[in-house]
Amino acid sequence: MLVNKSLDIPYQQLPFDGQFNVAQLGMFRNELTDQPHRHDHFQIIWFTKGKGRHMVDFVWYDVEDNMIFLLRPGQVHQLDCEREGYFLSFTEQFYFTNKHDKETLYDFTTLFDNWHGYGPISVGSSTTASLQGLVDLMSREKNYAPNCSRGIVKHYLNAFLLLTEREKKRNITETMMPLTHDARVVHLRRLLEQHYHCEHQVAFYANAFALTPKRLNEITKDGTGRTVTELLHDRIVLESKRNLAFSHKSVKEICYELGFEDPAYFSRFFKNNTGISPQDFRDMMFK
Structure with missing residues (x-):
């Protein structure tokens, strides 16, 4: 640990x-x-x-x-x-x-x-x-x-x-299996890094490319093997882990900083993506 x-x-x-x-x-x-x-x-x-x-x-x-x-x-x-x-x-x-x-x-x-x-x-x-x-x-x-x-x-x-x-x-x-290199995927990664804490809808990122969410998901899937939502959720979970492990912020504070309005929903989101609750993850890190 x-x-x-x-x-x-x-x-x-x-x-x-x-x-x-x-x-x-x-x-x-x-x-x-x-x-x-x-x-x-x-x-x-x-x-x-x-x-x-x-x-x-x-x-x-x-x-x-x-x-x-x-x-x-x-x-x-x-x-x-x-x-x-x-x-x-x-x-x-x-x-x-x-x-x-x-x-x-x-x-x-x-x-x-x-x-x-x-x-x-x-x-x-x-x-x-x-x-x-x-x-x-x-x-x-x-x-x-x-x-x-x-x-x-x-x-x-x-x-x-x-x-x-x-x-x-x-x-x-x-x-790795062959994946398509598309400069839009690199740009998407940067957009996710800039906005993951406040923009959780695929439509926001698709609008930046003047594409439909479906088309952006196709491009992202071809380039990374993952959808926009999966990449976005990965980034949110990573930042959640960083804050839970290495800050004094409460779960509620982390929830709001990452763009969630309901701490209970954030806890479900975290557990669905990691298999463990935010508090249990924090406790596990300091056993």
Whole structure:
């Protein structure tokens, strides 16, 4: 079971100074690293060697050698493993400093949009040396004080992200049934992230695409294997779990914050989707 005696889950700030960091996993340990915590920035964890498990948003994943986990701001995670490798952390402001960057640099947010569902990325042997070389280059440039170039680091990071995306696509091709890639699915994911706490009707999201709910469901089903309602419910349940496990908010407060008017209905919704009541889930987390 997850244990967090403080109840309020902390946000772990960027290590060291600045909006970018790269370091070996073994060098970054404190009282939070092996406890459930979350970050207010993007993070890439590359296990060059690993044995054990890694929890991301209440789901445990087995850790293997040459495996990458991508974490968005706000995702809860916990390490329970032997590990060697690297972590890279950066803010969106670091990567996109101006409009020109938006137009010329890779939009990494698509890489972190898990429109196929969340999962670690296994890195092929042919890509390992390239990623290692880029990590070495980023580390060398970052430590080239006081003459470190943000632009050089960003371009090394850009190359790292592109290689990671290619590995992610290879993983999906090898391990999952073929699904249609549609940019509208990525955009839908972003709309859900923005409005899940107040908009619970498929019609709202369909109107954003000038589509009928039925047609948007068809597109979403082809792209993810799930309907709009299923994706929406998944996101609401995830946020409910985060709040139940790591905040002092009452079930009623969580209910209202997530756009439900009736706490009893919210409790039924949560139990229908998880098999357990909100209060029982909270109690279970702190046994």
